[in-house]
Amino acid sequence: MNARAHLPPVPEPPHDPRSWLLAGWVGRDPEKGFRLRRALSERVAVDAASRSLALEPSPDAERRMTEASGSFGARRPPLNVALGADGAVYLLDTESGELKRFDPCECRFVRVGCFARIADGLPLQSTHLREPHGIAICRGDLFIADSGNARIVRFALNGLVARSPLALPRAVRLKPGAAPLRWYPFALAFDGAGCLHVADSRNRRVDRFDFGGRWLGAGETPGQPWSVALDCADRVHASLAPDDALELTQPADGAWRWQWRAGLAEAPRAVPLDDGEIGDFPAAPIAIDARGFLHLQCVEGERIFDARGAELRPEARARHDLYRRGGTYCSEALDSGIPGCQWHRVELRGAIPAGCSVAVSTLAAEVELDAAELADPSARWQPGASASAVHGGRWDCLVPSPPGRYLWLRLELRGNGTQTPALAAIVVEFPRISLRRYLPAVYGADPAGAEFTDRFTAIFDRGLRSIEEQLDRLPALFDPLSAPADSASGARDILGWIAGWIGVALSRDWPEARRRRFLKQVGALRDVRGTARGLHRQLLLFLGFDRALEGCLDERGRRRCLPLPRNCGPAPRLAPPEAPPLVLEHFRLRRWLYAGRGRLGEDSVLWGERIVNRSQLSGNAQAGVSQLKSTPDPLRDPFHVFAHKFSVFVPARVGASPAERRSLERLLAAEAPAHAQYELRYVEPRFRVGVQAMLGLDSVVARTPHGVKLERSQLGRGSVLPPRGKGPRLAVGDARVGTTTVLT
Numbered sequence: 001m002n003a004r005a006h007l008p009p010v011p012e013p014p015h016d017p018r019s020w021l022l023a024g025w026v027g028r029d030p031e032k033g034f035r036l037r038r039a040l041s042e043r044v045a046v047d048a049a050s051r052s053l054a055l056e057p058s059p060d061a062e063r064r065m066t067e068a069s070g071s072f073g074a075r076r077p078p079l080n081v082a083l084g085a086d087g088a089v090y091l092l093d094t095e096s097g098e099l100k101r102f103d104p105c106e107c108r109f110v111r112v113g114c115f116a117r118i119a120d121g122l123p124l125q126s127t128h129l130r131e132p133h134g135i136a137i138c139r140g141d142l143f144i145a146d147s148g149n150a151r152i153v154r155f156a157l158n159g160l161v162a163r164s165p166l167a168l169p170r171a172v173r174l175k176p177g178a179a180p181l182r183w184y185p186f187a188l189a190f191d192g193a194g195c196l197h198v199a200d201s202r203n204r205r206v207d208r209f210d211f212g213g214r215w216l217g218a219g220e221t222p223g224q225p226w227s228v229a230l231d232c233a234d235r236v237h238a239s240l241a242p243d244d245a246l247e248l249t250q251p252a253d254g255a256w257r258w259q260w261r262a263g264l265a266e267a268p269r270a271v272p273l274d275d276g277e278i279g280d281f282p283a284a285p286i287a288i289d290a291r292g293f294l295h296l297q298c299v300e301g302e303r304i305f306d307a308r309g310a311e312l313r314p315e316a317r318a319r320h321d322l323y324r325r326g327g328t329y330c331s332e333a334l335d336s337g338i339p340g341c342q343w344h345r346v347e348l349r350g351a352i353p354a355g356c357s358v359a360v361s362t363l364a365a366e367v368e369l370d371a372a373e374l375a376d377p378s379a380r381w382q383p384g385a386s387a388s389a390v391h392g393g394r395w396d397c398l399v400p401s402p403p404g405r406y407l408w409l410r411l412e413l414r415g416n417g418t419q420t421p422a423l424a425a426i427v428v429e430f431p432r433i434s435l436r437r438y439l440p441a442v443y444g445a446d447p448a449g450a451e452f453t454d455r456f457t458a459i460f461d462r463g464l465r466s467i468e469e470q471l472d473r474l475p476a477l478f479d480p481l482s483a484p485a486d487s488a489s490g491a492r493d494i495l496g497w498i499a500g501w502i503g504v505a506l507s508r509d510w511p512e513a514r515r516r517r518f519l520k521q522v523g524a525l526r527d528v529r530g531t532a533r534g535l536h537r538q539l540l541l542f543l544g545f546d547r548a549l550e551g552c553l554d555e556r557g558r559r560r561c562l563p564l565p566r567n568c569g570p571a572p573r574l575a576p577p578e579a580p581p582l583v584l585e586h587f588r589l590r591r592w593l594y595a596g597r598g599r600l601g602e603d604s605v606l607w608g609e610r611i612v613n614r615s616q617l618s619g620n621a622q623a624g625v626s627q628l629k630s631t632p633d634p635l636r637d638p639f640h641v642f643a644h645k646f647s648v649f650v651p652a653r654v655g656a657s658p659a660e661r662r663s664l665e666r667l668l669a670a671e672a673p674a675h676a677q678y679e680l681r682y683v684e685p686r687f688r689v690g691v692q693a694m695l696g697l698d699s700v701v702a703r704t705p706h707g708v709k710l711e712r713s714q715l716g717r718g719s720v721l722p723p724r725g726k727g728p729r730l731a732v733g734d735a736r737v738g739t740t741t742v743l744t
Contacts, residue, residue, distance in 0.1 A: 017344050017433050020334050022409075023425035024051025034426070035332040039371045043327030044413060047422070052350060053329060055413050055420040058321040065239050069292025069307065070134070070187055070227035072239055075281040078292050079134040079187050079227065080307065082142070083285050084157065089296065091309045092135045092144065099142075099160070100309045107298035109309035113160045115144070129153070136188035136196065138211065143196065145185040152185055152198065154213075166196070166213045183207075189228040189236070197236050199225040206238055231281045321417035329411040333368050336405055336430045340366070343399040343407050344432040345458070350423040352390045355416035358423070360384035360397055364404030374408060381410060398458055399428075435461050480519040485512050495519065502526060505666060509659035521546070530673050532583055532646070538671055539582045542664065543650065546579075582649055584697055586642035647679045649697045655682040 024030035030046040031038070034053055045056045063073035070079035077083065080092045089102040091109055097116060100109035115129045130148025137143070141163065142155045152166040173181045185207075187199040194211040201224045208216040223240030230236055287295035293312065294305045304312045336343070346360055361381045363374065373379065385397035401407065409428060413421050435457040436444055444450035476482040477494055485495035499506045499519050506515045521541050528534035540546040648668060654660045664680070672678050683697075 017429045017431060018336075019430070020428040021425060022331065022428070024053070034329075035334070037330045037332050037371070040330035040374055040410075041328055043324045044329045050422065050424070053411075053413075053423040053426075055323040055325075055327045055415050058324050058417070063290060066227075067290060067292065069288065070239070071284075071288045071292060072227055072229040072237070072281075074284045074288045076189070076227075076229040076284065077286060078288065078294075078307065080132075081286075081294065082135045082137040084137050085140065087285075089286060089294070090135070090137065090142070090157075091294075091305075092132060093308045094132050095308065097129055097132065102296060102305075102309075104296070104298050107300060107303055108311065109305065134185070134187040134199075136190055138190045138194055138196070143188055145188055145198065147184050147186055150183040150185070152188070152196075152209075164213060166209055168207065169215050172215065172218075187225070187227045189230055191230050191234045191236070193234070197228050197230075199228045199238060201226040206236065229281065323415050323417060323420040325415050325417055327413045329409075329413065330374070331409040331426075334407045334409070334428060335368075336407070338431060339405050340403045341405055341430050342403045342432040343401065344429040345396050345398050346384070346409065347394060347396040347427040347429070348387060348390065348423055349394050349425040349427065350390065350421065351393070352387055352395070352421045353416075353419040354389075356419055356421045357386055357388045357414045358421050359386040359412035359414075361410040361412070362399050362401040363408040363410070364399075364401035364406065366405050368406050369408070396462070398455060399432075434458060435464075480516050480523075483516075485515065503670075505670065507659070507663040507666070509663065518542070529671065532585060535668075535671050536579075536581070536583050538667065539648065539650070540579055542667055543582075543654070580649075581697055584647045584649065586645040586647065644676045645679070646676060647681055647697075649681050649683050652682040652684045 022034045024033045024046050026033035030048070030051045033051070034046060036044075036046070036053075043056050044053060046052070047054055065073050067073060071077065080094055082090050084090060090112070091100045091102070092098075093100065097114055098111050099113045099115065101112045102108075103110045115132070128149075129144065129146050131146070132144055133147050134145040135143065137157065140157055142157050142160075143166075144153045144155075146153050146165075150167065154163040154165060155161060156163060168181065168183050173183065175181070181203060184200050184202040185198045186201040189197045191197065195216065196209040196211070198207045198209065200207065204221045204224055205218045206221065206225055206228060207218040210216060221238055221240060225238035225240055227239040228236055229239075289295065289304075292307055295302055296305060297303075306312060341364075343362070343364060346362070348358060348360075352358060361383050363369075363379060363381045369379075380401070382400040382402075384400050387395045387397075389395075399407070407428065407430075409426070411423075411426075415421065432454060434454040436450065436453045439453065439457075443453045477484075478498065480495060480498060483494040483498055485493055495512075495515060496506055502523055504519060504522055506519065510518070518541050522538060525534050525537050528537070537546075650664065654664055668678055668680065
């Protein structure tokens, strides 16, 4: 008995092995989900966004705050590049003085204007520059840092008309008892309020101007600022000559002060050029690499341009490696719980781009080994297969290691520098249940022959298991919540196929989640199809009103997923939420005149014309011609006329959407009884006596609407101008006659 207890269990139908799932989404820590053994793994990491196992970013691709282009690590355009209000890219060639504009159709920088370089001793003009550096654009004006002339020249982009330049006030440049300040503007940046921030790299300061050119103040820096950038909160950050980063703040006393910005001085990891936000900074408007080159999109594709606007040749476009070219992953011990377990196979799920590969090695043992034993060169690591491509997102190979209770998995990831293998999950199956059990015993008489038979039949076992997996998942094709739905091509729209079984036409304009939910619920209403109750329930599903009726509420009005404990007293019975009627059958409008219990009115006129146009004295009755007959009975005329008519009341938002309106009309045409006539009414948020005044059907009592917008609201119907303040007054744009306004 003791010996048999240690034997592996006899496989039973359906003969499926167990498995270990290693994935980043298992648990809170992605590395623990992959059971990553950091001591034996190197140059691999789990991506925080996708939670997939991949190679680490290359150190050469890391972005620095102090890149030579002044792009602040791709957080802003380079110093000599600015964007116009229309998104056009402007570039100033600091060597030739040419201003260029990028033309995406011609895929090149087109010259817009030229600023002459002036030498010392010559008269200075507005278009003369000496040592130009940074540029910026705001409200249709171009600002250029003319460092050599200690000023900022300003031009209108439309025609490059010169405007008044910006310079430091005389009182700031010539302070009593101090040497004259030789201003050296280097980098420019505008904030959201239109204020210009100028970095003076020689005098260790950042000056601030308003859009009109008035000097607002300055902040001193401990280093030489040569680039400035603003984050999402319009806070100014300066990049200094050393690897430092500062933040300019203004405390309550009004003095501008610099504070160290923690974390910004560190080099962030390399990210794709089209990535989103990095830290507190918005996404860069254009793609910039670590060399300061511009990656711009043309009609023919992406092109790369240098700092002067010249397109780079193909041989000069090589970038630094984005990822390391090799790395090793090693797992922790995987316990099968079966002594002498023959591990079956390893399945990789993810993507392996061209030029990348993943090599699999395994080690099995009866006892758990420590890190030193696993790292020992004499360890019996068995090399397996190598994957260079993944078809259908999956790749697998057999475990070559001999039997053992514990298994360690090692993957050698190889990349080409620009791409990396990305493994979303790793599945390790055990024990090996091969097709040898269906063959004669002679094929497993000796261990060597049994191993060869197992490996040979594994080729067919994988194909048969794929068929079994499809059969196991067959019930999912008949469930509206799991059936495939491809509304774009319609090739695999199993959801629409299921809807056709029960005679339901799903609108392609609906989101997939709504189609699934509607089809899941509407199947239970087939026995009441063609009745008022069935139509009412389908309208609730269509409008989404049934969700308010789902679930149970406890004594506090909250939803509960579990029943109350048995030792608790019975909860008070709460009134269930009531669904809106939505459907009104016209025979219920019994306002016709009956002797002894009728009320005179428009529909209750003696011998009136509103029902069947019966004869009226002094009307259409003629003496000697008209006859009085008792058939059909006048008391049953209302039922003969109105019994097959009904009205449907839905919110006005359905009628405002053409797609929703078409879907509703198709639903009513398919579900309304064939002998009945319906009238569709769209209910708006209002109450009008005689027009829209039936509570619960076509009238809504709500609060006064707010947020009136021009060209979107109609005064007197659904929009009211709200008052501001108290007391009678009349103001343009804020007047309500009879409430807050008195005309005298």
